[in-house]
Amino acid sequence: MRMSRLLSQTLREAPSDAEIASHQLLIRAGYIKQLAAGIFTAMPLAKRSLTKIENIMRDEMNKIDGQEMSMPVVHPAEIWQATGRWGKVGPEMGRFQDRNGREMVLAMTHEEAVVDIIKDEIQSYRQLPMMIYHIQTKWRDDPRPRAGLIRVREFTMKDSYSLDRDWAGLDLQYANHYQAYFNIFARCKLPVIAVESDVGMMGGNMAHEYMYLTPVGEDTLLICDECGYSANRQIAELQKEKAGEEKQKKLKKVATPDAKTIVGLAEYLKIPEHKTAKAVFMMAAIQDQEGDKEKLVFAIVRGDMDLNETKLLNAVGAKALRPAEESEIAASGAVPGYASPVGLKNIMVVVDDLIPESTNLVAGANEEGFHFMNVNYGRDFVADVVADIVAARDGDACSKCGSPMKALRGVEVGNIFKLGTWYSEAVGATFQDSDGKEKPVVMGSYGIGSGRLLASVAEEYNDKYGLMMPITIAPYEVHLVELVGGKGDSEKVHLAAEKLYQDLIQEGVEVLFDDRDESPGVKFNDADLIGIPLRLTVGHRALQEGGIEIKIRHESEKKVIPLDKVVEIVTEIIQDLYAGVEDNLDTVEFK
RNA sequence: CGGGGUGUGGCGCAGUUGGUAGCGCGCCGCGUUUGGGACGCGGAGGUCGACGGUUCAAGUCCGUCCACCCCGACCA
Known part of the structure; x- marks a missing residue:
C-alpha cells in the first residue's frame, strides 16, 4: 500500500477526550475514528489488524472443530421473549420497531439465535458434539462507554457455541476453548490470565474470564500467588477470620x-x-x-x-x-x-x-x-x-490456601461460560439420545471482542514515539520509507525504493510504502507512531554504499544491509518475528 | 442514574468590561530546503453545540436542551 493513497492522517496531538495510551495512539496513528460515544470506525490500518486478529481466532476455532457461520444482527423480539431475556435485560438491549410495528432486537449476543436454529436442526445425538462460531457485530447500550476501544457500545465479537449431548461433552469442549483462547491471546502477544467469574446475564454454572492485567482495567481481580487461585472480585472467595468465641452476653x-x-x-x-x-x-x-x-x-x-x-x-x-x-x-x-x-x-x-x-x-x-x-x-x-456476601479485598486470605491475596486491575478480553441446558430447555431445543429419550442440548458459549483485543495490545506495546504492534497483528509487516530530495540522486533513490517495494510484494511481504513528499523527520515519526515492526529506509546515504537501512521498531539499533540481499534478509527477519510469537504457545493446565 | 468537566475551522487551543472571530498544527499554490515533526510568500476553510431570552449589538450575559469526556453506579 502506498501511503500517499492511504485513508488516514496521523495527528501530532491527541484529541483532548482521549486519556489512555491505546486510545490516544490508535487515534493519532490514524487507526480509528470516533463517530459517537462508544461507536468507532475502523480505518484501513485498524481494519487490517482486526482482520488478522479475526483470522487467528478462525484458525484456533477451526482447530477445535468449529464451523464458521454468520447469524443476524437484527432479531425478532420473539426469540428473546422465548428465553425470557426480553424482560430480563434492561435498557442495555437495543430495541426498535420495524415498519410494521414488530418489536426487534439488536443482538447483544447470540444464544437466542443459536437455539432457534438448533431446535430444528439438531434431532439426534448422532449429530453431536458440535461447535459453531461466528464473528459478528454486537450492540450493547452500555451506560458508560469509555477508554477508547476498550469499552464500546458497538463491537465485533467472535462468539462460539458448543453443543453436546451431556455434561461430559461440555466439559471437554469447555476445556478445548480454555486452551484455544490462550493460544489466540498468545498469538496476538497479549499476556492474559484466566480467572473464575460470575455468570451474569448469561446464566449457567461455570465461567472464566481472560484478563489482561493493566492499571487502566476496570475489573478488579483477586489473585493468590501462592496457590494460583484467581477470581473476579465479583465472586472472589476468601477465608474469613473469626473473632474469638465469647459467651453470649445480655442484650x-x-x-x-x-x-x-x-x-x-x-x-x-x-x-x-x-x-x-x-x-x-x-x-x-x-x-x-x-x-x-x-x-x-x-x-x-x-x-x-x-x-x-x-x-x-x-x-x-x-x-x-x-x-x-x-x-x-x-x-x-x-x-x-x-x-x-x-x-x-x-x-x-x-x-x-x-x-x-x-x-x-x-x-x-x-x-x-x-x-x-x-x-x-x-x-x-x-x-x-x-x-457469603462480603467483598474480598487486597490482603485477604485465599480461600484455597490461606495466603494473602493481591487485588489487581484488568481488562476482560474474553470469556467462556458453561451454559448447560438453560437456553435449550427454554425453547425446547432437544434431541433424541441413544436411550430413546428427548434431552435438551447441553451448551457452552465463548466470546472474544476483536476491537478490545486490539486496544489491549496497543495498550501493552507502545513507547513515547507510538505503537509497537506485534507482527502477527500489525497492519503491515514492513514500513518502507523512501527519502528523496536533498543533495543525493533522488531519481536513483526513488527507483531503488520502488523496485524494492515491488520485489517485496512479489515475495508476499505486506508493505506500507511511504512514497509521500514529506521530510525525513515526518516520515520517521509517522513510522514510529503507526508501529509496524520492521522499517526499511531507502536514502542516498546508505544507497551510495549499495545498501538500505533496516530497523526493528522495538529495538534501537539500525543496520545497513546490501541492496541485493534485502528481500532475503527481510523475509528471514519476518519469519523470526512470527516464530518469536507463535512458537511460544504453551499448553495451559485447566483450572 | 449521581458527581465533576468540556463544547469556537480536520486536530490542539486563545478570545479582555458585550462592539461583528484569532493563533499553532494540518490543508491548497509558488519557491527554497531534505536522514528524526524545515522555512518564506500567498491562499482556502468557522450557522462559535442547539434553541429561546436580554440588548442598538451576544462566542461573551440569562434560561432550556443536546453532545462528548472523567469518577462512581452498572456491565459479556
Missing part, C-alpha cells in the same frame, strides 16, 4: 449519639470494628410470574468488611440491585444510621455467613441515637438467607 441498649458510621461507632464505644454489624439496604428487582417487583433487602456484614453486591444479588436471586433511598429504608421501620435486624418484620434479611459465628455484636436499635450491644444471631434475630 443491652446504649446511647450512641452521632455514631452513624461504623468508624464513628467503633470510636465512640471504644470497640474494634469487627465487633459491629454493618447494615446495608438495597432495593432488589426480583422477577416472579407477574413481572418485576422491587423488594427491600437488608444485608448485614461484619463492620470491618464490605458488601459484595454481586454475591448478594446471586444470594437473593435478584435481577438487579440498587442502593435504597432513605425514605424506602424508613418505610420498613428501620432508622438509617441506627438500623438493626432486631425487631424488624416484613423485610428480607440477608446476613453474611460469618455473622452467625460472631458473638456479642453491636447493631443499631432502630432508634435515633441508640445501638444494641451484645446482639447475637439466632437469639436476637434470624435471617431469611445466610450466605
Whole structure:
C-alpha cells in the first residue's frame, strides 16, 4: 500500500477526550475514528489488524472443530421473549420497531439465535458434539462507554457455541476453548490470565474470564500467588477470620449519639470494628410470574468488611440491585444510621455467613441515637438467607490456601461460560439420545471482542514515539520509507525504493510504502507512531554504499544491509518475528 | 442514574468590561530546503453545540436542551 493513497492522517496531538495510551495512539496513528460515544470506525490500518486478529481466532476455532457461520444482527423480539431475556435485560438491549410495528432486537449476543436454529436442526445425538462460531457485530447500550476501544457500545465479537449431548461433552469442549483462547491471546502477544467469574446475564454454572492485567482495567481481580487461585472480585472467595468465641452476653441498649458510621461507632464505644454489624439496604428487582417487583433487602456484614453486591444479588436471586433511598429504608421501620435486624418484620434479611459465628455484636436499635450491644444471631434475630456476601479485598486470605491475596486491575478480553441446558430447555431445543429419550442440548458459549483485543495490545506495546504492534497483528509487516530530495540522486533513490517495494510484494511481504513528499523527520515519526515492526529506509546515504537501512521498531539499533540481499534478509527477519510469537504457545493446565 | 468537566475551522487551543472571530498544527499554490515533526510568500476553510431570552449589538450575559469526556453506579 502506498501511503500517499492511504485513508488516514496521523495527528501530532491527541484529541483532548482521549486519556489512555491505546486510545490516544490508535487515534493519532490514524487507526480509528470516533463517530459517537462508544461507536468507532475502523480505518484501513485498524481494519487490517482486526482482520488478522479475526483470522487467528478462525484458525484456533477451526482447530477445535468449529464451523464458521454468520447469524443476524437484527432479531425478532420473539426469540428473546422465548428465553425470557426480553424482560430480563434492561435498557442495555437495543430495541426498535420495524415498519410494521414488530418489536426487534439488536443482538447483544447470540444464544437466542443459536437455539432457534438448533431446535430444528439438531434431532439426534448422532449429530453431536458440535461447535459453531461466528464473528459478528454486537450492540450493547452500555451506560458508560469509555477508554477508547476498550469499552464500546458497538463491537465485533467472535462468539462460539458448543453443543453436546451431556455434561461430559461440555466439559471437554469447555476445556478445548480454555486452551484455544490462550493460544489466540498468545498469538496476538497479549499476556492474559484466566480467572473464575460470575455468570451474569448469561446464566449457567461455570465461567472464566481472560484478563489482561493493566492499571487502566476496570475489573478488579483477586489473585493468590501462592496457590494460583484467581477470581473476579465479583465472586472472589476468601477465608474469613473469626473473632474469638465469647459467651453470649445480655442484650443491652446504649446511647450512641452521632455514631452513624461504623468508624464513628467503633470510636465512640471504644470497640474494634469487627465487633459491629454493618447494615446495608438495597432495593432488589426480583422477577416472579407477574413481572418485576422491587423488594427491600437488608444485608448485614461484619463492620470491618464490605458488601459484595454481586454475591448478594446471586444470594437473593435478584435481577438487579440498587442502593435504597432513605425514605424506602424508613418505610420498613428501620432508622438509617441506627438500623438493626432486631425487631424488624416484613423485610428480607440477608446476613453474611460469618455473622452467625460472631458473638456479642453491636447493631443499631432502630432508634435515633441508640445501638444494641451484645446482639447475637439466632437469639436476637434470624435471617431469611445466610450466605457469603462480603467483598474480598487486597490482603485477604485465599480461600484455597490461606495466603494473602493481591487485588489487581484488568481488562476482560474474553470469556467462556458453561451454559448447560438453560437456553435449550427454554425453547425446547432437544434431541433424541441413544436411550430413546428427548434431552435438551447441553451448551457452552465463548466470546472474544476483536476491537478490545486490539486496544489491549496497543495498550501493552507502545513507547513515547507510538505503537509497537506485534507482527502477527500489525497492519503491515514492513514500513518502507523512501527519502528523496536533498543533495543525493533522488531519481536513483526513488527507483531503488520502488523496485524494492515491488520485489517485496512479489515475495508476499505486506508493505506500507511511504512514497509521500514529506521530510525525513515526518516520515520517521509517522513510522514510529503507526508501529509496524520492521522499517526499511531507502536514502542516498546508505544507497551510495549499495545498501538500505533496516530497523526493528522495538529495538534501537539500525543496520545497513546490501541492496541485493534485502528481500532475503527481510523475509528471514519476518519469519523470526512470527516464530518469536507463535512458537511460544504453551499448553495451559485447566483450572 | 449521581458527581465533576468540556463544547469556537480536520486536530490542539486563545478570545479582555458585550462592539461583528484569532493563533499553532494540518490543508491548497509558488519557491527554497531534505536522514528524526524545515522555512518564506500567498491562499482556502468557522450557522462559535442547539434553541429561546436580554440588548442598538451576544462566542461573551440569562434560561432550556443536546453532545462528548472523567469518577462512581452498572456491565459479556
